[in-house]
Amino acid sequence: MLSYFANPxxxxxxxxxxxxxxxxxxxxxxxxxxxxxxxxSPADYQQGETxxxxxxxxxxxWWSLGIYALMGAASLVSLVWRHALADVAxxxxxxxxxxxxxxxxxxGSLWGAPTWGTWWEWDGRLTSMxxxxxxxxxxxxxxxxxxxxxxxxxxxxxxxxxxxxNLPIIKFSVDWWSTLHQPASILRMGGSAIDESxxxxxxxxAGAFFSLFAGLLMVxxxxxxxxxxxxxxxxxxxxx
Amino acid sequence: MSAFAALFRRELSLMWxxxxxxxxLGYFVGxxxxxxxxxxxxxxxxxxxxxxxxxxxxxxxxxxTLERLFQADLEDGSLDQMMLSEAPLEALVLAKGAAxxxxxxxxxxxxxxxxxxxxxxxIDRIPLIVAALGVGAAAxxxxxxxxAAVTAGVRRGGVLIALIVLPFFAPPxxxxxxxxxxxxxxxxxxxxxxxxxxxxxxGPFAAAAALRLQAE
Numbered sequence: 365m366l367s368y369f370a371n372p373x374x375x376x377x378x379x380x381x382x383x384x385x386x387x388x389x390x391x392x393x394x395x396x397x398x399x400x401x402x403x404x405s406p407a408d409y410q411q412g413e414t415x416x417x418x419x420x421x422x423x424x425x426w427w428s429l430g431i432y433a434l435m436g437a438a439s440l441v442s443l444v445w446r447h448a449l450a451d452v453a454x455x456x457x458x459x460x461x462x463x464x465x466x467x468x469x470x471x472g473s474l475w476g477a478p479t480w481g482t483w484w485e486w487d488g489r490l491t492s493m494x495x496x497x498x499x500x501x502x503x504x505x506x507x508x509x510x511x512x513x514x515x516x517x518x519x520x521x522x523x524x525x526x527x528x529x530n531l532p533i534i535k536f537s538v539d540w541w542s543t544l545h546q547p548a549s550i551l552r553m554g555g556s557a558i559d560e561s562x563x564x565x566x567x568x569x570a571g572a573f574f575s576l577f578a579g580l581l582m583v584x585x586x587x588x589x590x591x592x593x594x595x596x597x598x599x600x601x602x603x604x
Numbered sequence: 605m606s607a608f609a610a611l612f613r614r615e616l617s618l619m620w621x622x623x624x625x626x627x628x629l630g631y632f633v634g635x636x637x638x639x640x641x642x643x644x645x646x647x648x649x650x651x652x653x654x655x656x657x658x659x660x661x662x663x664x665x666x667x668x669t670l671e672r673l674f675q676a677d678l679e680d681g682s683l684d685q686m687m688l689s690e691a692p693l694e695a696l697v698l699a700k701g702a703a704x705x706x707x708x709x710x711x712x713x714x715x716x717x718x719x720x721x722x723x724x725x726x727i728d729r730i731p732l733i734v735a736a737l738g739v740g741a742a743a744x745x746x747x748x749x750x751x752a753a754v755t756a757g758v759r760r761g762g763v764l765i766a767l768i769v770l771p772f773f774a775p776p777x778x779x780x781x782x783x784x785x786x787x788x789x790x791x792x793x794x795x796x797x798x799x800x801x802x803x804x805x806x807g808p809f810a811a812a813a814a815l816r817l818q819a820e
Contacts, residue, residue, distance in 0.1 A: 443813075491778075495771040502768040509758045515817055519754040522814050523768065526750055526806065530771070 370449050372589060379582040386579035393572035401565035414478045419565050421471040423573040424464045425493070429531055431461035431577060432496065435503075436528045439521035449585075451517035454524060455507055456584030460577055462500035469493060492534040499527040513592075607691035608699045615703030628665040628708045629715055635661035636719045647724055654723030655733065656781030658716055662737055663773045666744040669708055670769070671762045673700065673752035674815060683819050693812040697753075701745050701808065709741030720784065729786060736783040736793060739800045743776040744769075746803025753811035756818045775799050 401419035438454035441447055472490065473483045484490065506523055510516035619625070639657045640650055677683040686696050716737040717730050725733060751769035755761035776799045782792040 491774070495774050498767070498771040502764075502771065505764055505767050506754060509755065509761065509764050512757075515757070515820070518817050519814055522810050522817075523750070523754050526772075526810050529802075 370447055372449055375449060376586065376589060379586055383579050383582035383586065386575045386582065390572050390575035390579055393568055393575060397565055397568035397572050401569055405565045406561050414475060415562075417471050417475040418562075419569045421468055421475055422566060423570040424467040424471065426570060427573050427577055428461050428464035428468055428493075428496065429534060430574075431457050431464065432500070432524075432527070433531060435461065435524050436531075439524040442517060442521045443525075446518075448517075451514075451521070452585050452588045453581070454521065455517070456588055457577075457581055458500055458504050458507070460580050460584070462497060462504065464573070464577070465493065465497040465500060469497060489534065492530060496530055496534060499530060503527070607689050608695050611686070611696050611699040612703050615700050616706060619703065619707040625707055625711055628669045629711055631668055632661050632665035632712055632715055633719060635664050636723065639723060651724040651726075652785070655720050655725040655729075655784035658720050658723060658725075658733065658737070658784055659740070659777045659780045661719070662712055662716065662740065662780075663744060663777055665712060666708065666741065666748060667766050667769060667773070668762070669704075670748045670752045670765050671755075673704065673748070674756040674811075674818070675752075675761075678756045678815075678818055683815060687816065687819055693815060694808045697749060697808040697811045697815065698804075701749050701804070704745050704748075705742055709745055710738060712741055713737035725784065726786075729784075732789065732793075733784050736780050736796060739793075739796050740776040740780040743796070743800040743803045744773060746800065746805075746807035747772040749807040749811040750814065753814035753818070756815065772803075 397419070402416050405416070405419075407413050407415060435454045435457050438450040438457070441450040442454065469490075472493075476485065477483050503520055503523055507516050507520050510519055636658060639654060639661075643649060643653065674683065677686070687693055689696065713734050717734050720730060720733050721727065747769050748765075751765045751772075755765050755768065758764055776796060779792040779796045779799065783789050783796065
């Protein structure tokens with residue numbers, strides 16, 4: 365099925381209406397999730413109102429990891445099957461993933477100030493997340509530095525696969541170096557430790573972030589494909 | 605003589621002839637010298653904060669020398685010769701890395717002794733710091749091979765290499781610095797060894813894959 369959608373022409377027709385749909389879903393989910401998270405859900409018994417930062421921080425963190433994993437999968441496809449659409453997907457996802465990582469770091473810092481009493485702590489989770497952000501930047505910089513686009517795609521793919529090493533480190537950093545950042549509280553043995561009243565807005569916001577990513581990814585990919593077409597038709601005209 | 609040994613010797617003599625030894629060493633000592641100048645010469649302060657900074661200087665020194673690692677081979681066609689050779693490219697990349705370790709990594713580790721003494725590290729910890737720097741240099745170089753290979757075709761790729769390898773230098777720096785300041789030495793040393801083994805195992809394969817693309 366994947367190879368069916370991997371045809372660029374088919375992707376263009378599909379994404380022409382899929383990307384506005386995803387952006388629309390993101391808009392609706394944000395419209396529902398934001399008031400739910402920021403006003404209607406209960407405040408934490410210890411942290412008070414600051415817990416609401418979670419509804420932005422956690423989804424951004426999840427998807428900045430998820431997007432990198434997706435880029436890793438796309439890079440593998442690009443290296444193994446040399447598929448142009450996989451290159452475009454990985455390249456287009458990177459700035460969104462970097463932005464999500466930055467949102468995660470900034471909101472985490474804002475959250476840390478009132479609850480931990482520090483804006484930044486060199487703890488395992490924070491450090492590895494910062495490392496992920498820098499890996500994103502390096503990946504984007506490599507894409508921009510290599511002139512030949514096919515070569516850039518595959519070099520960046522190699523770099524992306526090497527960087528995958530960081531994902532399990534981020535995930536397990538809270539268990540390996542337990543300092544300030546709390547350990548996993550949702551995906552853990554023995555079920556979630558978060559009250560159910562907070563799960564609704566959290567997952568709504570996670571869905572909103574994902575739909576936003578999917579919509580923006582398609583917009584980015586469409587722009588990249590259009591740009592390639594313009595360039596190739598310009599080259600054709602110059603040759604004619 | 606096997607291709608591995610031949611390339612290893614070629615790299616050694618090339619790096620030796622081009623003064624490859626002195627440049628990173630000088631850089632390392634220079635960067636470490638800036639530390640007490642910035643922190644002030646207070647001995648108690650230096651003793652706690654100084655030794656880990658050896659690792660920053662070492663990471664910077666390796667980073668600064670990575671740029672030319674494959675670029676010259678790409679430009680003068682040696683890389684094409686390497687790919688024509690029957691020996692696997694991965695092994696040849698490993699040979700280059702090994703030579704790089706001998707010319708840059710090992711001297712850097714040895715120079716780590718006087719530098720750490722100057723930064724007020726306790727004398728009895730010096731052998732450990734030197735050994736850790738040697739192991740850490742292997743980890744830096746394993747990662748550096750990949751960074752140098754993916755940026756080999758880029759003009760003035762020095763800053764780009766630094767940006768790419770920097771995040772991967774973090775684990776050896778973290779655990780190396782822990783050794784230098786004497787915390788959980790045994791565990792940190794084992795993890796550092798693990799970083800070096802992992803980087804040496806993965807680095808040549810990723811670097812060789814990138815070099816094949818560069819030579820196309």
